[in-house]
Amino acid sequence: GRALVWLRRDLRVDDNAALHRALVAAREVWCVFLFDRDILDDLPAADRRVEFIHESVAELDRDLAALAAEHGRAGVRLIVGHGRPVAAIPELAAALGVEAVFANHDDDPAALARDAAVAAALGGTRLLTSKDHVVFERSEVLTATRTPYSVFTPYKNAWLKKLAPADLRAHAVRPHAGVLAPLPDRLPAAFAAGVPPLESLGFERTNLGELGIATGSSGGQHLLADFLDRIDDYEDARNFPAVKGPSYLSVHLRFGTVSIRELARVSWERTLAPGPAGARGAQVWLSELIWRDFYHQVLHHHPRVVGASFKPEYDAVAWESGPVARELFAAWCEGRTGYPLVDAAMAQINQTGYMHNRLRMVVASFLTKDLGIDWRWGEAYFARQLNDFDLAANNGGWQWAASTGCDAQPYFRIFNPVSQSEKFDPGGRFIRRYLPQLAALPDRAIHAPWDAAPLDLALADVELGRDYPLPVVRHDEARARTLARYSVVKAAR
Numbered sequence: 001g002r003a004l005v006w007l008r009r010d011l012r013v014d015d016n017a018a019l020h021r022a023l024v025a026a027r028e029v030w031c032v033f034l035f036d037r038d039i040l041d042d043l044p045a046a047d048r049r050v051e052f053i054h055e056s057v058a059e060l061d062r063d064l065a066a067l068a069a070e071h072g073r074a075g076v077r078l079i080v081g082h083g084r085p086v087a088a089i090p091e092l093a094a095a096l097g098v099e100a101v102f103a104n105h106d107d108d109p110a111a112l113a114r115d116a117a118v119a120a121a122l123g124g125t126r127l128l129t130s131k132d133h134v135v136f137e138r139s140e141v142l143t144a145t146r147t148p149y150s151v152f153t154p155y156k157n158a159w160l161k162k163l164a165p166a167d168l169r170a171h172a173v174r175p176h177a178g179v180l181a182p183l184p185d186r187l188p189a190a191f192a193a194g195v196p197p198l199e200s201l202g203f204e205r206t207n208l209g210e211l212g213i214a215t216g217s218s219g220g221q222h223l224l225a226d227f228l229d230r231i232d233d234y235e236d237a238r239n240f241p242a243v244k245g246p247s248y249l250s251v252h253l254r255f256g257t258v259s260i261r262e263l264a265r266v267s268w269e270r271t272l273a274p275g276p277a278g279a280r281g282a283q284v285w286l287s288e289l290i291w292r293d294f295y296h297q298v299l300h301h302h303p304r305v306v307g308a309s310f311k312p313e314y315d316a317v318a319w320e321s322g323p324v325a326r327e328l329f330a331a332w333c334e335g336r337t338g339y340p341l342v343d344a345a346m347a348q349i350n351q352t353g354y355m356h357n358r359l360r361m362v363v364a365s366f367l368t369k370d371l372g373i374d375w376r377w378g379e380a381y382f383a384r385q386l387n388d389f390d391l392a393a394n395n396g397g398w399q400w401a402a403s404t405g406c407d408a409q410p411y412f413r414i415f416n417p418v419s420q421s422e423k424f425d426p427g428g429r430f431i432r433r434y435l436p437q438l439a440a441l442p443d444r445a446i447h448a449p450w451d452a453a454p455l456d457l458a459l460a461d462v463e464l465g466r467d468y469p470l471p472v473v474r475h476d477e478a479r480a481r482t483l484a485r486y487s488v489v490k491a492a493r
């Protein structure tokens with residue numbers, strides 16, 4: 001038979017579940033990527049993610065052609081379209097005369113609705129989907145009473161207990177690659193061979209290249225190799241934003257330019273390796289990958305977390321709103337709160353589309369618990385800015401920070417932005433990198449410049465209010481307001 005593989009957030013040839021399944025099942029297989037106008041038409045013209053996808057799709061096209069050539073097939077290209085899935089995918093399927101369309105699961109609510117609409121529009125042609133994006137999905141890891149987990153540690157223990165080598169085995173595509181089919185002479189108007197120029201999609205170049213963010217499977221493999229040289233130090237290094245501690249693979253996981261099975265496999269194998277130090281770094285990293293699965297299954301079982309608190313009683317919390325809150329929110333977005341670590345972190349996300357995990361926790365806590373602003377405002381801002389934006393992880397992270405989500409810690413554990421700064425950026429290296437106007441301050445003055453000795457400020461030529469803002473709130477006062485704000489939850493219990 002003939003089959004079409006519709007690639008979405010799985011932009012790689014190797015170890016791709018849908019591609020593997022199609023190549024095994026069919027005698028002629030085409031692959032398509034559609035630039036989805038339902039998503040893209042709402043984005044600004046300069047969006048790093050669109051450029052990341054564009055570059056990665058171009059590499060995918062080259063990889064597919066090369067793979068087919070190894071198997072003696074010429075004329076194989078990736079079909080690339082620009083349009084709306086519900087119309088374009090059935091049109092292409094009909095033009096190619098395929099019996100089935102293969103794709104990988106995307107469990108975001110909007111993607112599920114899209115896939116249901118496409119499946120209906122395909123009529124007699126079936127849409128067959130596979131797990132690919134996580135190790136365990138949906139209801140694969142449940143409690144003994146068959147309910148979903150809402151606390152991470154027991155989920156992780158059950159996940160590790162369930163894990164067998166077969167769960168991490170790669171879906172080989174090479175032995176079957178001979179069935180990749182050359183393109184027909186004519187394609188529907190919305191499609192062509194390979195990627196069109198970014199500009200023709202209505203987008204422009206960003207600073208992605210300048211930032212050195214490597215795209216495509218080759219970029220993912222490069223980062224993985226680099227990280228595996230450092231993984232033994234991960235447990236300590238990951239907390240310090242000035243240090244190259246984490247893997248920076250999140251954007252690749254987001255768009256599937258790297259396989260989660262491969263990452264879980266290499267780290268899991270390391271946890272079994274002799275030598276306690278080495279095993280530990282890999283264990284902690286694997287645990288982060290399990291957090292990712294965890295938040296995906298939370299979203300699957302509780303789609304209401306999009307827009308509402310995971311713990312419903314927290315919907316009673318009254319957040320600040322009105323002009324003052326809007327101005328404080330703007331100060332947070334633009335990195336002018338007067339708290340150097342918070343402002344440096346916001347400069348990092350605004351300039352690069354990445355933010356270190358420790359800083360995501362710090363700024364999310366600052367927004368909700370120092371400024372009293374609704375976590376949903378921050379979640380939406382991150383969704384626009386992050387290269388690795390992922391609905392499940394972002395929502396989970398924000399609800400965790402706001403204490404409305406899956407967290408075993410009570411709400412009155414409130415991060416102190418100054419002690420976080422002293423602890424995790426002790427030499428102020430991260431702050432100085434993103435706030436050059438504070439670079440000359442000595443370490444003792446950099447975490448809370450408003451408390452600095454006048455001489456320290458004068459010697460560094462820093463005048464607060466001129467070169468750098470005064471703090472927009474006092475942490476101790478904000479803390480008291482937050483405890484009062486959240487007390488409605490306690491009262492409701």
Ligand code: FAD
Binds near residue numbers: 251288356364401
């Ligand atoms: P590494 O430390 O190398 O971790 C490896 C991988 O594990 C990550 O790429 C990611 O896929 C996964 N991971 C790590 N920590 C978490 C976590 N807490 N939850 C879920 N998965 C995790 N991650 C996203 O991928 N997209 C988001 O939109 C996102 N938003 C966040 C918002 C907030 C408020 C918070 C606190 C965290 C958020 N995270 C998000 C989780 C985490 O901060 C990033 O995954 C991590 O910083 C990415 O960098 P890395 O790949 O170098 O991480």
